Amino acid sequence: MVIAEELAKKQKAISIAEFFEKNRQILGFDSGTRSLLTSVKEAVDNALDACEESGILPDIFIKLENTSRTNLTLIVEDNGPGIVKEQIPRVFAKLLYGSRFHAVKQSRGQQGIGISATVLYSQLTSGRPVKIISKIDRDAPAHYFELLINTQTNEPEILVDKIVDWDRMRGTRLELEMEASYIKGRRQSVYEYLKDTAIVNPHARITIIEPDNNRIIFERVTDKQPVQAVEILPHPHGIELGTLMKMLRYCETPRLDSFLRSSFSRIGAKTSDEICMKASISPETDPRAIALDEAKRLHEAFKKVKILAPSTDCLSPITEELIRKGMGKEHTVDFIETTTRPASVHNGHPFQVEAGIAYGGNLPREEKVEILRFANRVPLLYQQGACAITHAIENLNWRTYSLNQPGGSIPIGPAIILVHVASTHIPFTSESKEAIADVPEIISEVELALKDVARRLKNYLSRQDNLEKRREKEEIIYSILPRIAKKVGEILELPTPDITPIVAKIMRNVFCQRVVRKNAKGCEVEIHFKNHGDSVHHFTFHETIPYPIESPSPEPKKIPVGAQTDYVWKVSLKPGEQKAIIYRLDIALEEAAKLPQLVVEGIANELVTGAKAVNV
Amino acid sequence: MNETEKSNKQIRDSISKTTLKKLIQDFYEQFESETIPHIMLPSRTKKNIELNVDSDVWVYGDSESMRSAKTVKGATQLLKTSHVVELLMKGHLDQNKSSTLRELYYISENWDIAKFNEQSESDRLIEDLEIITGLQREDFHVRPEENGATLYGPITIKELTKRGDRTMHCQDEVGEAGYQIPYNVETIKFVEHDAKFIIAIETGGMQDRLIENGFDEKFNAILVHLKGQPARSTRRILKRMNEELKLPVVVFTDGDPWSFRIYASVAYGAIKSAHLSEFMATPAAKFIGVQASDIVEYELSTDKLNDQDIKALESELTDPRFDTPYWKEQINLMLKIGKKAEQQAFAGKGLDYVTDKYLPERLTEMGVI
Numbered sequence: 001m002v003i004a005e006e007l008a009k010k011q012k013a014i015s016i017a018e019f020f021e022k023n024r025q026i027l028g029f030d031s032g033t034r035s036l037l038t039s040v041k042e043a044v045d046n047a048l049d050a051c052e053e054s055g056i057l058p059d060i061f062i063k064l065e066n067t068s069r070t071n072l073t074l075i076v077e078d079n080g081p082g083i084v085k086e087q088i089p090r091v092f093a094k095l096l097y098g099s100r101f102h103a104v105k106q107s108r109g110q111q112g113i114g115i116s117a118t119v120l121y122s123q124l125t126s127g128r129p130v131k132i133i134s135k136i137d138r139d140a141p142a143h144y145f146e147l148l149i150n151t152q153t154n155e156p157e158i159l160v161d162k163i164v165d166w167d168r169m170r171g172t173r174l175e176l177e178m179e180a181s182y183i184k185g186r187r188q189s190v191y192e193y194l195k196d197t198a199i200v201n202p203h204a205r206i207t208i209i210e211p212d213n214n215r216i217i218f219e220r221v222t223d224k225q226p227v228q229a230v231e232i233l234p235h236p237h238g239i240e241l242g243t244l245m246k247m248l249r250y251c252e253t254p255r256l257d258s259f260l261r262s263s264f265s266r267i268g269a270k271t272s273d274e275i276c277m278k279a280s281i282s283p284e285t286d287p288r289a290i291a292l293d294e295a296k297r298l299h300e301a302f303k304k305v306k307i308l309a310p311s312t313d314c315l316s317p318i319t320e321e322l323i324r325k326g327m328g329k330e331h332t333v334d335f336i337e338t339t340t341r342p343a344s345v346h347n348g349h350p351f352q353v354e355a356g357i358a359y360g361g362n363l364p365r366e367e368k369v370e371i372l373r374f375a376n377r378v379p380l381l382y383q384q385g386a387c388a389i390t391h392a393i394e395n396l397n398w399r400t401y402s403l404n405q406p407g408g409s410i411p412i413g414p415a416i417i418l419v420h421v422a423s424t425h426i427p428f429t430s431e432s433k434e435a436i437a438d439v440p441e442i443i444s445e446v447e448l449a450l451k452d453v454a455r456r457l458k459n460y461l462s463r464q465d466n467l468e469k470r471r472e473k474e475e476i477i478y479s480i481l482p483r484i485a486k487k488v489g490e491i492l493e494l495p496t497p498d499i500t501p502i503v504a505k506i507m508r509n510v511f512c513q514r515v516v517r518k519n520a521k522g523c524e525v526e527i528h529f530k531n532h533g534d535s536v537h538h539f540t541f542h543e544t545i546p547y548p549i550e551s552p553s554p555e556p557k558k559i560p561v562g563a564q565t566d567y568v569w570k571v572s573l574k575p576g577e578q579k580a581i582i583y584r585l586d587i588a589l590e591e592a593a594k595l596p597q598l599v600v601e602g603i604a605n606e607l608v609t610g611a612k613a614v615n616v
Numbered sequence: 617m618n619e620t621e622k623s624n625k626q627i628r629d630s631i632s633k634t635t636l637k638k639l640i641q642d643f644y645e646q647f648e649s650e651t652i653p654h655i656m657l658p659s660r661t662k663k664n665i666e667l668n669v670d671s672d673v674w675v676y677g678d679s680e681s682m683r684s685a686k687t688v689k690g691a692t693q694l695l696k697t698s699h700v701v702e703l704l705m706k707g708h709l710d711q712n713k714s715s716t717l718r719e720l721y722y723i724s725e726n727w728d729i730a731k732f733n734e735q736s737e738s739d740r741l742i743e744d745l746e747i748i749t750g751l752q753r754e755d756f757h758v759r760p761e762e763n764g765a766t767l768y769g770p771i772t773i774k775e776l777t778k779r780g781d782r783t784m785h786c787q788d789e790v791g792e793a794g795y796q797i798p799y800n801v802e803t804i805k806f807v808e809h810d811a812k813f814i815i816a817i818e819t820g821g822m823q824d825r826l827i828e829n830g831f832d833e834k835f836n837a838i839l840v841h842l843k844g845q846p847a848r849s850t851r852r853i854l855k856r857m858n859e860e861l862k863l864p865v866v867v868f869t870d871g872d873p874w875s876f877r878i879y880a881s882v883a884y885g886a887i888k889s890a891h892l893s894e895f896m897a898t899p900a901a902k903f904i905g906v907q908a909s910d911i912v913e914y915e916l917s918t919d920k921l922n923d924q925d926i927k928a929l930e931s932e933l934t935d936p937r938f939d940t941p942y943w944k945e946q947i948n949l950m951l952k953i954g955k956k957a958e959q960q961a962f963a964g965k966g967l968d969y970v971t972d973k974y975l976p977e978r979l980t981e982m983g984v985i
Contacts, residue, residue: 491637497647
């Protein structure tokens with residue numbers, strides 16, 4: 001006891017400032033660049049979430065100004081619903097104050113630590129208060145606050161509280177000065193973050209004015225709002241023992257069974273009875289009286305009883321169409337395919353995976369593909385190597401989908417791979433929320449989504465490849481080969497050689513040729529057929545001529561056509577096979593030279609060389 | 617030009633023409649026999665280079681590649697080949713004219729889709745034709761842009777020029793710049809000489825130094841300027857003098873990885889023109905220096921090896937042509953000291969040092985004098 005008392009004396013409340021100092025890297029404030037990025041991110045995430053909840057098309061304005069050699073001023077303005085006057089101080093100047101902490105719903109922010117941590121960082125590095133303007137309606141006044149966080153008590157300190165003129169309909173504006181640096185041209189930068197944010201939020205317009213006064217606008221490409229995420233009750237499979245005990249202690253229903261039904265999703269009368277039975281606790285027990293032992297049994301029982309998977313309408317996927325629009329607007333590419341997987345569940349939390357792949361255009365051909373990772377519509381810029389999305393990409397054999405993959409890692413090629421994981425609970429590897437943990441269900445869903453888009457990419461590429469091959473062949477047969485033949489003939493002073501048999505070979509076509517020789521009585525005619533392709537061809541061959549033919553082999557069918565006769569043979573040729581038809585004509589060789597072009601029927605024209613294909 | 621020489625030339629030209637025509641006839645027959653036109657060529661890669669035990673030079677191996685009209689690239693090459701052959705047969709051999717490699721590239725301007733995109737492409741096609749026909753570009757009346765380098769020393773040569781024979785002694789009857797080696801050294805006859813050996817020198821400055829110091833007279837040496845990577849004619853005349861006059865050849869270059877390669881192309885042949893190695897390489901040629909060990913021994917002023925130098929040395933360690941204990945030692949030593957030196961570095965010891973001390977010492981060591 002004495003020792004305990006001694007220890008108790010030493011324990012004092014750790015100030016919030018101290019807490020921040022010790023944890024700044026896990027909160028995302030370790031370097032000047034990163035701190036700025038984290039700050040922009042927190043402000044933009046809040047603005048997007050607020051607009052989404054109120055059904056407003058977001059219009060977000062960001063301005064950065066150099067205040068001193070080391071410090072920047074960050075201004076973020078949105079057209080969101082605004083914040084009621086009473087809440088403003090706590091939203092911005094009290095850590096862990098937020099509306100979403102207890103909600104089971106997909107949203108960008110989760111802990112409510114973000115924006116106030118940014119305010120604290122600003123205050124610690126610049127010594128200046130945060131300046132807020134917020135207006136909730138066209139006719140409502142615009143409230144102006146200057147706030148500091150009391151680092152001893154974690155309570156807001158209000159320096160200025162007044163009403164100002166603000167020429168906006170509604171929205172929130174915050175202005176912070178902080179030690180930070182604005183860097184462009186690398187993956188982890190404000191610019192890249194906003195670009196990626198614009199891709200997955202195609203309904204938002206985002207404007208940034210860089211410190212050198214350069215203005216960049218990421219324009220909105222759709223007026224379609226994302227589907228509103230619905231708030232749901234927690235699912236029994238996703239609840240932790242501690243949370244369950246907290247819920248039991250503060251519950252307001254007198255019976256365990258009704259507590260279960262009213263506090264969790266997917267629990268009806270039957271299931272609640274079953275759970276109580278498995279846990280060997282009476283359904284009539286007062287939840288507040290349940291001890292640790294019983295709570296443990298209850299928690300165990302959740303797993304033993306069959307419970308429907310959580311409903312997934314609490315998720316708000318971006319949708320295939322909007323991902324396509326988003327990817328298309330920031331890059332010039334030849335091909336985009338996207339997919340939204342059906343919702344699934346990990347550890348009792350619903351989640352849904354979406355993927356997109358963009359290919360070609362002016363993307364670099366010899367570099368690793370660019371990976372765009374998103375969790376609940378927030379771009380993940382750091383710790384790519386530690387993320388489940390990256391691992392799923394590496395697990396896939398991209399060679400089967402026509403992309404290079406040296407060493408079985410990230411594929412190489414002119415492509416961008418986008419993966420979005422939406423969930424009521426994203427399992428991040430750390431508090432700074434930069435990488436998704438390797439949850440098998442998530443990895444497997446990401447893989448399925450990637451396979452889907454990759455398969456479509458492969459089909460596209462093989463179509464392109466075939467077209468390319470066809471174009472190449474046409475160039476050879478129409479342009480180059482005739483010139484070689486002509487030149488070779490010229491050099492040797494011989495007639496230009498006939499290139500049609502070679503054309504048939506190159507095109508892998510059926511080659512047809514009529515050879516006429518003089519004999520004692522008239523002419524000997526031979527029709528040669530050779531199949532250079534890899535499939536069997538059946539067709540009919542027509543000689544429509546005004547002469548009777550003699551001793552034909554094989555025998556044709558004869559159809560009179562006016563003064564002429566159509567002699568018809570059926571021909572079938574296996575790959576590589578050649579056949580000949582022979583007959584005699586009682587005419588002079590000069591006349592035979594005027595015989596009509598060979599005609600075949602029942603085979604596509606582009607598969608034949610040396611004859612005209614007709615199709616009736 | 618006397619009558620026999622004239623008719624010799626006519627016979628050579630006629631052989632060239634027949635050989636080239638044969639190539640076109642092959643194409644024609646391929647068309648006639650319904651075969652997609654193609655030619656076979658040895659693969660011109662490092663992998664397909666092997667040491668010919670008899671001649672001791674590096675030549676192409678057995679691996680062949682096919683150039684066929686099945687692909688646009690192959691078909692275009694065959695079309696270009698036909699155009700070039702026509703020019704060589706009808707424009708050169710029939711009319712007794714010649715073009716330089718550069719002119720050939722410009723002539724192709726009028727060939728529409730058979731036009732060359734850059735000179736390296738037409739140069740390469742001429743090399744291909746040499747390989748296919750077993751002839752040399754001189755047989756096609758194609759010459760390089762620049763003439764060979766210069767030669768200076770106690771030898772009398774007779775050159776068959778387009779304007780008649782010229783006979784001259786390469787010390788007494790030439791200016792200070794020496795005798796200019798023509799692009800086709802087959803037109804040269806060695807009349808007489810009293811040389812003991814040939815020294816092939818990388819830089820003009822060093823050749824001038826040796827002439828000024830009377831090195832050629834004192835040691836009865838023929839000085840041949842290599843002018844960096846030596847032209848074919850320079851390599852060929854070295855080989856001819858070595859074989860026909862039985863004169864030993866020594867190579868004197870800067871002491872850096874690039875100069876080692878100059879020596880290798882004189883002695884063993886170049887990868888790019890391995891089909892001519894037996895014609896142009898002088899396997900008996902010895903390396904005088906500057907050796908890596910000379911840098912240490914003679915305390916020469918040096919430059920530091922840069923990154924490219926180091927890479928070049930490392931690549932030479934895996935080059936089969938340098939796979940001898942001597943070269944391994946020299947290359948590794950250079951890597952170890954991290955220094956390179958120019959030929960001219962000897963000037964730091966006095967202008968006569970290289971001719972009075974270094975070269976005599978090295979030549980004695982090598983048993984040349």
